[in-house]
Amino acid sequence: SSPNYQPAMATYRNQSSIRHTSTINNANDADNESDDEFSLNSGSPAPSDGGRPPPLLYLRITNAKVVCSLLKTIQFRDLATICASVNGLKVTVEDCKSLQANVYLQTSLFSQYTLRDDEPLFFKLNYVMLLECLQMFSDTEASSPAVMELFLPDDRSAVELHLEDAGVVTDCRIRTIEPEQTLDFNFNAAALCFKVIIRSEQLKEVFSELDPHSELVEIFVSTERRLFRMSTFGDLGRGVYDFPAESEAVEMFQSPDVSVAFRYRHALLKCCLKALQASAKASIRCDQRGFLSLQFLVESADGHNCFIEFFLVPNQPEDEDEIAGSDDERH
The missing domain is CATH 3.70.10.10 (Proliferating Cell Nuclear Antigen)
Structure with missing residues (x-):
């Protein structure tokens, strides 16, 4: 009510x-x-x-x-x-x-x-x-x-x-x-699936190139190849953007025991764009359920370090074919 x-x-x-x-x-x-x-x-x-x-x-x-x-x-x-x-x-x-x-x-x-x-x-x-x-x-x-x-x-x-x-x-x-209770995502920072810190300048370039017609964006973290990947799926094909752990853009890379992939609504990720544009670096964390935390470090005009954080819920696939298909495409 x-x-x-x-x-x-x-x-x-x-x-x-x-x-x-x-x-x-x-x-x-x-x-x-x-x-x-x-x-x-x-x-x-x-x-x-x-x-x-x-x-x-x-x-x-x-x-x-x-x-x-x-x-x-x-x-x-x-x-x-x-x-x-x-x-x-x-x-x-x-x-x-x-x-x-x-x-x-x-x-x-x-x-x-x-x-x-x-x-x-x-x-x-x-x-x-x-x-x-x-x-x-x-x-x-x-x-x-x-x-x-x-x-x-x-x-x-x-x-x-x-x-x-x-x-x-x-x-x-x-x-x-009258305030209502805000959402509690119960994000467990002590039991992360992965954590990656990327310089915002390079991450902004990827966000600007993501296919706007793709309803979903997949985040894939590979243990074997040690990379962080963002992928889109549109009428013109699949777009893949990789951040290898050894690249200059990546300041920290904590990979999971096994490779993981989760998909998120593109419309939700777009809400993070203003914070990304204003930031110097971004910390991307994910828990075992696929809940995503995006933390942005922003240096204000008077020299203070400020933080902006987003929590996103993963998209639930409609069927197993969607998951299997995406696994095949990654390789």
Whole structure:
């Protein structure tokens, strides 16, 4: 059944002068430092408005374009679920039960990040609306980057964005939606079928050459020949693209005990293209069930390493002839 929520909407207010905001100081309080790999920026409390309680979540970044460019890489559906934790934000977009994309925004990316409670915080919103708000200044050729502040008030009714660029302040308010539980693919990273790390530049070339008319893309990893292969099947024939383990494009090759092959819907792999184009390298992992994990390392404009991850479900063959035929063709 559909969740009860009000339609997502945003309100804007432009001002010709800089709006006054509370001064935020980043105090170095050793007693409040986290033992996590990515610790929470601590010291100053989140700013409050009048008599309202402090927001559940407050963050500030001095270059909104950094966040916008990362979030655009998983823009293939209208809604997104956001999880805020002491390690940062995880933004999730899903396609039915076949594909999940996650962007990880670590606390080190923000100049200020305050989570009022220690427990993870979940909320859902209109992703298209969020990106439209972020792109208002991100697409301009301004001499200085736009500063973004994000608030989630105590009632969780809406996400409030404040963007400032060259003396112009824009306030946006996007209503939230009651979040549903995101998919758990139960991906077992400790029991991988194979793992390959490939430089994105070479992998982009292969993605651009995949037959667009092929409904499926096969990923084949050979133990004997030590190679990673992507294949398409179209009216014009079969396309084969190999990455030998010894090639310069391959930085890591962990092969299975026996050669394996799984097929995936081409339409799902296309959703990864924006993240691939923005990345420096890609980690391709597969578990025993054929569930695929694609992790992309992206270096942001301000020098931070960020990660984007996709989980894909393998295509189930309709009959054994499809499997047998593909085995014959590989040789």
